[in-house]
Amino acid sequence: PDTPKPDVPKPDTPKPDTPKPDTPKPDTPKPDVPKPDTPKPDAPKPDVPKPDTPKPDTPKPNPKIEYGDYETKLMSGVKSAMTASTMAWRAEANDLMKRMGDLRLSPQDAGIWARVYRGKATSNKNNANFRMNYSTIQVGYDKKVGDDWRVGVAGSYMSGSSSYTAGNGKNKEGNLGIYGTWTGKSGQYVDLIAKIGRLQNEYTVYNDFGHYVKGDYTMWGGSLSAEYGKRIAMTGGTFVEPQVELIYSHMQGKSYVGSTDFRGMSMYVHQKPFDSFIGRVGFGIGKETERSTCYARVSLYHEFAGDMHTDYSDGFTPKSTVQRGSDTWVGVQLGGTMKLNDRTNLYGNFEKTFGGDIQTAWRMDAGMRWNF
Numbered sequence: 001p002d003t004p005k006p007d008v009p010k011p012d013t014p015k016p017d018t019p020k021p022d023t024p025k026p027d028t029p030k031p032d033v034p035k036p037d038t039p040k041p042d043a044p045k046p047d048v049p050k051p052d053t054p055k056p057d058t059p060k061p062n063p064k065i066e067y068g069d070y071e072t073k074l075m076s077g078v079k080s081a082m083t084a085s086t087m088a089w090r091a092e093a094n095d096l097m098k099r100m101g102d103l104r105l106s107p108q109d110a111g112i113w114a115r116v117y118r119g120k121a122t123s124n125k126n127n128a129n130f131r132m133n134y135s136t137i138q139v140g141y142d143k144k145v146g147d148d149w150r151v152g153v154a155g156s157y158m159s160g161s162s163s164y165t166a167g168n169g170k171n172k173e174g175n176l177g178i179y180g181t182w183t184g185k186s187g188q189y190v191d192l193i194a195k196i197g198r199l200q201n202e203y204t205v206y207n208d209f210g211h212y213v214k215g216d217y218t219m220w221g222g223s224l225s226a227e228y229g230k231r232i233a234m235t236g237g238t239f240v241e242p243q244v245e246l247i248y249s250h251m252q253g254k255s256y257v258g259s260t261d262f263r264g265m266s267m268y269v270h271q272k273p274f275d276s277f278i279g280r281v282g283f284g285i286g287k288e289t290e291r292s293t294c295y296a297r298v299s300l301y302h303e304f305a306g307d308m309h310t311d312y313s314d315g316f317t318p319k320s321t322v323q324r325g326s327d328t329w330v331g332v333q334l335g336g337t338m339k340l341n342d343r344t345n346l347y348g349n350f351e352k353t354f355g356g357d358i359q360t361a362w363r364m365d366a367g368m369r370w371n372f
Contacts, residue, residue, distance in 0.1 A: 071321055073166060074213050074267065075312050076127040077205025078258065079321060080164040081215065082271055082310065083128040085201040086251065087121050087358055088160055088171045089221050090276065091134060093247045096181060096191040096227060098365050100140070101337035101347030102293040103150065103183060108343065108371035110143040115347075115367025125357035126323045132171065134160030142179070150181045154195075162203070167212075169203030187231035187239075196222045199251075213267050215258040221251035229282075237289055243282040243299075250275050265314060272309040276325065279304065284333075294336035301356075303327040329356025335365075345369040 071079075096103075100113055118135045135158070142152025153176070160171040175197025182190040202216045229243035251274040258267040279302050286295030306325020311318055335349030349365040 071127060071319075073207040074205060074211075075319065075321060076129075077164055077167045077207075078203075078213060078215060078267070078269060078312070079126075079308075079310060079323060080123075080128045080130045081162065081167070081169045081201060081203035081205065083123060083125075083308065083323065083358075084121075084130040084132045084160075084162040084164075084169065085171055085199055085219075086274060086276075086308070087123065087130075087132060088134060088158060088173050089197070089199060089223075089249060089251065090278075090358075091119060091121065091360075091363075092136070092156065092158070092173070092175060092195070092197070093223065093225060093249070093278070094365075095243070095245060095280075095282075096189070096229075097295070097335060097337075097347075098333075098349045098351075099138075099154075099179075099367075100142075100181075101345055101367060101369060102288075103181065104288075105291075105293065105337055105339055105345055106369060106371045110141070111369050111371040112139070112141045113367060113369040114139045115365055117363060117365040119351075119363030120361040121358060122361055123358045128323055129165045130162050132160050132162040134158055134171065140179075142181075148182050148184060150183070151179070153178050164203075164205060166207070167203060167205030169201060172200040174198055187233065189227075189229055189231075191225075191227040193225045194223070196220070211260060211262050213258040213260050215256060215269065217254055217256040219252050219254045219271075221249060223247060223249040236287075238285070238287050241284040241286065241295070241297075243280070243284070243297075245280040245282070247278045247280070248276070249278075268311075268313040268315065270311040272311075274306075274308055276306045277304040278302065280331075282331075286336075291339040292336060295334075297333040297335075299331045299333070301329050301331060301353075327356050327358065329359065330354045331360070343371045345371070 116137050121132045123130050136156055138154060138156035140152050140154030142150050145151050155176045156174070158173040162169045162171060175195050177193055177195025179191065179193045198218060198220055200218045204212050204214045206212045225245065225247040227243060227245040229241055231239050231241045233239050253271055253273040255270040258269055260266060280299050282297050282299035284295045284297035286293060303325050306327065308323040308325060309320070311320045331351055331353045333349055333351045337345055337347040339345055345368065347367050351360060351363040353360040
């Protein structure tokens with residue numbers, strides 16, 4: 001009767017242990033939590049360009065020639081300054097009447113003369129913008145050689161000031177020349193001039209951020225010119241006078257260093273040799289008496305050369321520009337010569353040009369000749 005004791009449910013005791021594998025511990029989604037997939041680490045991606053935003057602004061304090069378009073503001077300013085300097089040299093080219101007046105009123109064997117002239121030239125070509133005001137004094141001496149030739153020597157000094165789109169400068173020039181003038185019996189004449197001179201150019205130009213380049217250099221140049229004309233007498237003392245003139249000029253190349261205000265940097269500039277070849281065809285009408293001559297003249301000019309090649313560098317990246325010089329313009333002149341007495345002549349000329357990339361806004365010449 002006591003045998004049922006082995007029916008005690010002792011083997012059933014592990015049943016409550018079976019839920020152990022059902023414990024949520026292994027089923028916890030902790031390893032499946034999409035935390036690493038959350039876009040939180042990707043959130044700074046839109047902020048990545050923040051450090052890149054100042055990149056386009058970095059050139060602001062830098063006057064180096066790399067920023068902006070191919071030809072920078074500083075390069076344009078330097079080119080304007082050098083163009084003004086070559087224009088100062090071209091202003092020295094002049095015809096016989098402007099230089100010495102009407103020699104037909106000076107029959108003596110020798111003479112000395114002096115003249116002053118002032119003018120204003122402007123340009124707006126290939127970013128070479130400038131306005132230049134200049135004043136020149138010139139003196140000379142000549143003597144008759146044979147019956148028809150007059151040979152002499154002349155020297156001049158010019159001082160000018162220039163303004164550019166963003167800057168200003170000063171121009172100085174001195175030259176010495178020899179000339180020979182032949183006056184024929186039938187009204188024909190030939191005037192030949194050879195000269196050599198030295199130019200000085202000092203300038204300061206700025207970029208859009210207020211940084212500057214300063215340059216100061218000198219260079220030598222020379223020119224040859226030949227003029228032919230014939231005075232054809234009409235009735236009542238009037239005359240017509242056709243003319244042709246050729247002027248060749250050469251300026252040496254020049255390398256110099258322009259200083260800046262940025263971290264001690266410099267701009268290295270090399271201007272290659274410059275050649276100019278100008279032709280002029282003119283036609284004048286006038287009236288002459290025993291003691292005076294007055295005239296009006298129209299001339300057509302053409303520049304057959306005149307290209308200016310310039311290299312620029314900050315020490316690392318060079319750049320080059322070419323300014324084409326070919327140009328055509330018209331000049332108008334009014335002038336005359338008056339005998340004050342048998343040995344003294346007073347003469348003057350006014351000139352203005354039209355068309356062309358480099359223009360003479362106005363120019364006034366006044367001179368006096370003493371014969372002996």
